[in-house]
Amino acid sequence: MIWNEAKECMSRDEMRELQSKRLKKVVDRVYHNVEYYRKKMQAVGIEPGDIKGIEDLSKLPFTTKDDLRDTYPFGLFAAPQSEIVRIHASSGTTGKATVVGYTRKDIEIWSECVARAFSQAGLNRNDIIQVAYGYGLFTGGLGAHYGAEHLGATVVPMSTGNTKKLTTMMKDFGATAIACTPSYLLHIAETLEADGDLDKIKLKAAICGAEPWTEQMRLQIEEKLHINAFDIYGLSEVMGPGVACDCQYHKGLHVYEDHFLPEIVDPKTLQPVGENETGELVFTTLTKEGIPLIRYRTKDLTSISYDKCECGRTLARISRFKGRSDDMLIIRGVNVFPSQVEAALLEIGEAAPYYMLIVDRVNNLDTLEVQVEVDEKFFSDKISELENLTKKIAHAIQQGIGLAVKVKLVEPKTIERSMGKAVRVIDKRKLV
Numbered sequence: 001m002i003w004n005e006a007k008e009c010m011s012r013d014e015m016r017e018l019q020s021k022r023l024k025k026v027v028d029r030v031y032h033n034v035e036y037y038r039k040k041m042q043a044v045g046i047e048p049g050d051i052k053g054i055e056d057l058s059k060l061p062f063t064t065k066d067d068l069r070d071t072y073p074f075g076l077f078a079a080p081q082s083e084i085v086r087i088h089a090s091s092g093t094t095g096k097a098t099v100v101g102y103t104r105k106d107i108e109i110w111s112e113c114v115a116r117a118f119s120q121a122g123l124n125r126n127d128i129i130q131v132a133y134g135y136g137l138f139t140g141g142l143g144a145h146y147g148a149e150h151l152g153a154t155v156v157p158m159s160t161g162n163t164k165k166l167t168t169m170m171k172d173f174g175a176t177a178i179a180c181t182p183s184y185l186l187h188i189a190e191t192l193e194a195d196g197d198l199d200k201i202k203l204k205a206a207i208c209g210a211e212p213w214t215e216q217m218r219l220q221i222e223e224k225l226h227i228n229a230f231d232i233y234g235l236s237e238v239m240g241p242g243v244a245c246d247c248q249y250h251k252g253l254h255v256y257e258d259h260f261l262p263e264i265v266d267p268k269t270l271q272p273v274g275e276n277e278t279g280e281l282v283f284t285t286l287t288k289e290g291i292p293l294i295r296y297r298t299k300d301l302t303s304i305s306y307d308k309c310e311c312g313r314t315l316a317r318i319s320r321f322k323g324r325s326d327d328m329l330i331i332r333g334v335n336v337f338p339s340q341v342e343a344a345l346l347e348i349g350e351a352a353p354y355y356m357l358i359v360d361r362v363n364n365l366d367t368l369e370v371q372v373e374v375d376e377k378f379f380s381d382k383i384s385e386l387e388n389l390t391k392k393i394a395h396a397i398q399q400g401i402g403l404a405v406k407v408k409l410v411e412p413k414t415i416e417r418s419m420g421k422a423v424r425v426i427d428k429r430k431l432v
Contacts, residue, residue: 007258008116008313012306015314019261020053022286027051027060030292033078036071037294054261057284062270062295068098068237077101079289088236089137100139100236101290107146109287110239113256114147114232117245120254120311121205121230123177125152130170132180132188133210134420135159139240140210144179147242153177160184160419163191167201174202179241182208182217182229183422186353189224198225207232209241211421212321212339216346217353218250231320237296238283244318249310252317259287262316263295264304267325278303280325281318299324329359329425331366334403338424341370344400350374350389354415359427366429369406370397376412 010018028048030037040061041047050059068076077084084101102110123129129148133140141159148155156173158166160180167188170178178185185206192198203225208218209232221229233253234241243260244253255262260283264273267280281300285292301322308314323337330336338357345351352373360367372393378386386409394407416423 007256008254008315010258010314012314015257016054018258019286020055022258023054023057023261023284024048024051026284026286026288026292027294029078029289030294034076036067036075057261057263057295058272060284060294062282062297063293064297065098065237065299068100069096072096073099074101076291076293078292079103084290086142087137088139088142088240090236098237103289106239106288106290109259110143110242111146111150113239113259114143114242115150116256117230117232117242118147118151118153118177118207120245120247121177121207122228122248123151123153123205127151127176128154128156128173129177129179130156130158130166130173130175132158132160132166132178132184132419133241138420139234139236140179143234143240143242144207148179163188163419167191167195167197170203171197171200176202177205177207178203179207179232181210181418181421182206182213182221183211183353184417184419185221185229186217186224187417187419189221193224201225203227205230207245209233212323214339214343214346215250215320216343220346220353233318233321235298235300237293238285238298239288243283247309247311247313251309252305252319254309254313254315254317255304257316259285261286262304262318264302265297267299267301273303276303276305278319278322299327301325327425329357329368329427331359331368331403334401336368336401336403340401341397342424344396345370345372345393348393348396350378351393352412354417355424356415357425359425359429361429367406368403369408370394371408371410371415373412373415374409378409379411 031048083103085104086102088100090098131144133144135141145155204227206229218229230246232241232245234243244255246253263282264279265282266273273279281298281302283296284294302318305317323339328335354373356371358369390407397405
């Protein structure tokens with residue numbers, strides 16, 4: 001069993017002591033090995049000796065994605081190239097790619113963390129885990145792969161690209177678990193249902209991440225596939241998948257804070273917020289060698305709690321993400337997150353979990369159109385049913401976000417399916 005009670009059931013004082021010890025070590029490492037960090041720390045008058053423990057964390061400067069881009073490709077590496085055994089990178093779709101490097105020890109710790117997450121999902125060496133994240137520079141595929149191997153499970157490195165083949169292998173190999181994005185898992189379920197194969201699989205668990213998803217979507221996945229679905233979290237800059245994962249009680253994601261020190265700050269003032277208050281998640285890596293990061297701003301909005309979980313773990317727990325501060329849409333002065341729209345839609349049984357937000361500006365006024373897939377039966381001669389459902393969905397969304405929207409119902413499979421991170425928003429204001 002990968003669950004290590006010595007690490008995951010520490011008292012708060014024991015954890016703080018371990019974190020303080022590791023924080024001092026990582027601050028010393030970046031100060032003496034990364035010129036960029038040394039200059040940032042000197043600019044605010046900080047030297048390694050000034051950091052006595054995690055109580056001094058706020059003295060240290062923040063790190064952002066722009067810092068990684070400004071030092072592209074290897075400027076934040078704290079280990080020599082001869083010790084870097086792997087490189088991953090972001091896609092760079094919104095700017096220059098961010099590059100991260102791993103030493104052999106980093107890979108070992110990463111594998112252990114993902115294995116701990118899989119163990120929280122009830123998996124062990126007797127399971128067959130199908131990895132349907134993309135392999136390559138993206139951290140999802142290889143991160144899940146190495147974690148499953150560390151667990152001792154059998155790995156099916158399926159990746160993405162051929163859903164029919166994936167479902168065939170799932171049946172033939174008797175896969176008991178799958179790791180993929182939640183939106184792709186819904187597409188897999190849709191394919192299995194269309195082929196009449198839902199009762200021919202042995203799946204019992206899914207470990208989903210790489211994109212925000214709601215509690216309603218988790219419940220829908222579980223009902224459709226008759227499995228338990230778990231939320232795994234990570235980002236390539238900090239490590240990859242395996243920074244945190246929820247347990248069978250689904251009351252927050254346990255952060256492996258013996259390796260990743262979390263903070264929640266106000267995204268505007270950057271001041272710490274209280275326990276259970278929503279803010280931006282910030283991480284300091286405590287054990288990474290290749291590219292340790294100090295107070296990295298994730299842009300993910302969540303809250304944190306430190307009370308003991310029903311599962312027995314004392315690790316800090318972050319709540320399901322509200323969204324990202326840089327994904328927030330401001331429409332006619334109202335803050336809107338795609339996850340709010342999704343939550344409203346999934347409360348309505350007639351709406352499918354496939355939708356698209358189209359933001360535009362007409363006569364200097366921002367508009368929001370929500371396209372939603374519904375069953376083809378609504379496109380019969382009974383136009384009144386379609387109109388009634390349109391009004392019902394529009395009302396539910398308005399109640400959820402506090403903003404009137406235009407709803408357009410579309411036929412099944414109209415909205416493009418994604419095998420990676422789902423695209424939920426087209427903001428035409430940015431295209432003008």
